[in-house]
Amino acid sequence: PPVQAVEEFTLTIARGEIMGLAGPNGAGKTTLIALLLGYLPPTAGRVTIDDSAPRPYIERNGIGYLSELVTLNPQWTTEGALQRLALLAGLPHPLARERVEAVIDALGIAEHRYKKLKALSKGNLQRLGLAQALLREEQVLILDEPTHGLDPVWTQRFRDLVQTLRSPERTMFIASHNLDELERLCDRVAIIDRGRLQRVVDTRRAAARDVAASYHLTVAAGADQVPAVFPSARSLGDGQFEVEGGDAALLNQRLSDLLARGVLLTALIPAHSGLEAQFREAVRPDRAQGGS
Numbered sequence: 001p002p003v004q005a006v007e008e009f010t011l012t013i014a015r016g017e018i019m020g021l022a023g024p025n026g027a028g029k030t031t032l033i034a035l036l037l038g039y040l041p042p043t044a045g046r047v048t049i050d051d052s053a054p055r056p057y058i059e060r061n062g063i064g065y066l067s068e069l070v071t072l073n074p075q076w077t078t079e080g081a082l083q084r085l086a087l088l089a090g091l092p093h094p095l096a097r098e099r100v101e102a103v104i105d106a107l108g109i110a111e112h113r114y115k116k117l118k119a120l121s122k123g124n125l126q127r128l129g130l131a132q133a134l135l136r137e138e139q140v141l142i143l144d145e146p147t148h149g150l151d152p153v154w155t156q157r158f159r160d161l162v163q164t165l166r167s168p169e170r171t172m173f174i175a176s177h178n179l180d181e182l183e184r185l186c187d188r189v190a191i192i193d194r195g196r197l198q199r200v201v202d203t204r205r206a207a208a209r210d211v212a213a214s215y216h217l218t219v220a221a222g223a224d225q226v227p228a229v230f231p232s233a234r235s236l237g238d239g240q241f242e243v244e245g246g247d248a249a250l251l252n253q254r255l256s257d258l259l260a261r262g263v264l265l266t267a268l269i270p271a272h273s274g275l276e277a278q279f280r281e282a283v284r285p286d287r288a289q290g291g292s
Contacts (some may be wrong), residue, residue, distance in 0.1 A: 005031040006195045007044075016168040020186035020203070021175040022275075024283055028195040030068070033144055036066060049140060062089065064138035066108065070129035074118035078109055079130055081117060085132045103131035106161065108154070122149035130158070134165075141165070141172045147181055159184060183275040191282045198282035201275055212245045212270035213277055222263030226238050229257045238277045242271055 006028040013019045023029050034040040035047045038054030049057040056091045057063075072081050082103065086096035104110050107127040107184065112120060120128065126149040133141060148154045162185050165172065175183050182189045183203050191198045220227060227233045230243040245251050272280065 004195055006192075009192070009195070009197045011190055011197060011200070013171055013173065015171055016166075017188070018162065018166065018172045018174065018186045020172065020182035020189035021192065022177070022179060022182055022189055022279060023184065023192035026194075027192045029192060030144075031195075033142060033173075033175060033190065036142060037063065061140075062136050062138050064133040064136065064141040065183065066129045066133040066143045066146055066150065070125050072117055072128075074116065075200065077118050078117065078120070079083075079104070079113040079116050079249050081128065082131060082135070086135050099135050099137075103134050106134065107131040108157070123151055123154060126150055127154065130161075139170050143172065143174045145176055146174060147176065147178060155181070179276045179279055180273060183273055189275055191279055193283045199278065201278045203275060212272065212274070215243050215245050215251075215270040216267070216269050216271050217241045217243045217265070218267035219258075220264040222258070222261060225258060225261045225263050229254050229261070239266075245270075263268050 007030075009032070011019075014089070014134065021029055021032065031040065035042055036049070036054060038047075038058060047054055050061075050062075052060075076084065079100065082100045083096065086100055091099060104113060107130055109124060109127050109131065112124055112128075117125065117128070126146075130143075130146060133143065147158055150158060159181075162172070162174075175186060187202075187204050187205055189201045191201065216236070216239070217226065217230075217233075219241075223235075223239045223241075226241050227235075227241070230241070232244050234242045236242060243254075255268070270277075
């Protein structure tokens, strides 16, 4: 029987915005990206990029796209693959060479330029995928799991790269399972579950303005006093507890009470990031399914 992969999904992304997309497996992320790229036509509703249907827009202007899995001829070299992809992208010869060198430098893959793709690690293959998405300096970038396989150093460099790409004229759409990454990179994050938009989280707001639902509290002395002040405190061992938040006045009152009892506090941090907390509210664990 037919499956409604994406329905009741309405979202407008502004020019110059970095929009994230998060959701469990099977939520409809891959289908949504296929709609944005014009690989699938919507059976109802409209998908437009700059007031144009996706395929005509892409044929006129192009789009930078990184797929979740980078699959290229394993016999090609890194440089050879980028040269071929630049040719396919329609870049004239002198500019193509210039852009290939620029993306090789930006993604730090110069030492791998003559290696065959079959010899590249998953992380280096991912960096090649990012490099090809940047060849034409497109005004629209769609990145599907861009940090998949990247080590911590290159995950940080990817964040820096995104900030250098940020422009009033460039729109970026990043789908990822890494909520921390989306919170750091994006202006807003759309949460999708079972094909429906559950909520859009504005990650530009300062996290400090919001009181988290729960906190990790660490004490160096007086651990026995914590359950007396926070009745629902859950011990994590070594003077660490998970305590409830939610109400700023009550939280501060309880912390003052702890200090008055001689408790020595060393740390108080949200148990979950703001985006993670919203994701947990929007997506029930029993909804997670296989596929994407």
